[in-house]
Amino acid sequence: MIKKYLFLVLIVLISFHLSAQEWVVPAEEGVKLSPFAFNDSTRKVGADLYNTNCKSCHGDPGKNNVINLVPPPPDVASVKMQTNSDGALHFKLVQGRAPMPSFKNILSSTDIWRVISFVRSFNDKYVQVIDTKKGMAGTAASNVKIQVAWVKEQNQVQMVISGMKENKIQPVSGAEVKLFAKRYFGNLLIDEARNTDAQGKALFNFPKDLPGDSAGFVQLIAKLSDEAAYGEAKADTTLAIGVPTYRPPLNEQRAMWNVVQKTPIWLLLAYTFTVLVVWGFIFYVLLQIRAIYKAGLRKDHETTD
Numbered sequence: 001m002i003k004k005y006l007f008l009v010l011i012v013l014i015s016f017h018l019s020a021q022e023w024v025v026p027a028e029e030g031v032k033l034s035p036f037a038f039n040d041s042t043r044k045v046g047a048d049l050y051n052t053n054c055k056s057c058h059g060d061p062g063k064n065n066v067i068n069l070v071p072p073p074p075d076v077a078s079v080k081m082q083t084n085s086d087g088a089l090h091f092k093l094v095q096g097r098a099p100m101p102s103f104k105n106i107l108s109s110t111d112i113w114r115v116i117s118f119v120r121s122f123n124d125k126y127v128q129v130i131d132t133k134k135g136m137a138g139t140a141a142s143n144v145k146i147q148v149a150w151v152k153e154q155n156q157v158q159m160v161i162s163g164m165k166e167n168k169i170q171p172v173s174g175a176e177v178k179l180f181a182k183r184y185f186g187n188l189l190i191d192e193a194r195n196t197d198a199q200g201k202a203l204f205n206f207p208k209d210l211p212g213d214s215a216g217f218v219q220l221i222a223k224l225s226d227e228a229a230y231g232e233a234k235a236d237t238t239l240a241i242g243v244p245t246y247r248p249p250l251n252e253q254r255a256m257w258n259v260v261q262k263t264p265i266w267l268l269l270a271y272t273f274t275v276l277v278v279w280g281f282i283f284y285v286l287l288q289i290r291a292i293y294k295a296g297l298r299k300d301h302e303t304t305d
């Protein structure tokens with residue numbers, strides 16, 4: 001009996017210990033700041049993200065209607081939540097800690113900052129500090145522009161990236177960029193990731209034999225890798241730099257997978273012939289059975305006579 005009680009006490013102690021355990025945030029993570037300013041539009045997107053990803057556990061902010069878990073998820077408006085630095089919130093969302101899931105692969109870094117902007121709207125004392133070290137700090141995503149052009153002599157695709165910085169349009173330098181060609185299924189990475197130079201320029205070697213459409217057009221997608229710093233900047237451009245390739249549409253000619261009107265002729269003939277042979281055989285068997293039956297009848301007459 002005593003053993004049983006001791007065991008229970010131990011369990012309680014252990015769970016207390018677990019729930020009381022500090023969630024340690026590495027110093028360099030704790031000082032991280034959002035690269036963009038929190039405003040009504042980030043809060044609005046953040047609220048939607050919160051409702052789909054967090055509300056089921058953390059409840060309605062300020063209502064203390066959190067789900068019953070050990071350790072309990074703190075209310076968003078609580079002191080426990082709000083004493084976290086922006087970087088600590090970001091870190092905890094990226095990492096997760098059971099039973100809270102990691103949002104690393106669920107939310108982009110930009111979206112995590114948007115959720116944090118929503119979380120901060122329940123703290124009257126909060127004053128945001130923006131990360132000014134990041135190249136395009138504070139700029140909204142729409143301000144970053146990507147231009148894509150073809151440099152014929154070098155067989156290269158050139159990307160030029162600019163954005164608003166300190167109220168001026170300036171080249172975005174030192175940013176990682178990627179170029180993709182749109183294919184039937186997904187996107188094909190062209191060359192490898194490059195970093196923009198001081199003029200915000202990056203060059204990509206374009207393969208000589210990449211198939212385009214019937215006129216050689218290839219749809220290109222240019223992207224900046226660091227979504228957290230530049231937003232979801234992206235540019236779609238169509239250039240006539242592929243090898244003209246004629247791909248008949250799946251339903252254009254007579255083909256196996258088509259409807260009767262467009263079936264290949266040989267298939268129609270082979271099918272009809274096979275059906276006729278099979279039915280012919282069935283009728284032949286039936287006729288033979290009839291012949292046997294008749295022969296039987298005749299035999300009967302002969303014996304009764």
Ligand code: HEC
Pocket residue numbers: 023049050053054055056057058069070071072073074080081084089092093097098099100101103115
């Ligand atoms: C499955 C339930 C669940 C979901 C979903 C969830 N959380 Fe949590 N969250 C928890 C629990 C439980 C804790 C306490 C974890 C701990 O202290 O070990 C927690 C802790 C936290 C903390 C740390 C608070 C502190 O102690 O400093 C933050 C910040 C947080 N959650 C934010 C969020 C946000 C934002 C979302 C949505 C993107 C979210 N959580 C989704 C259950 C959840």
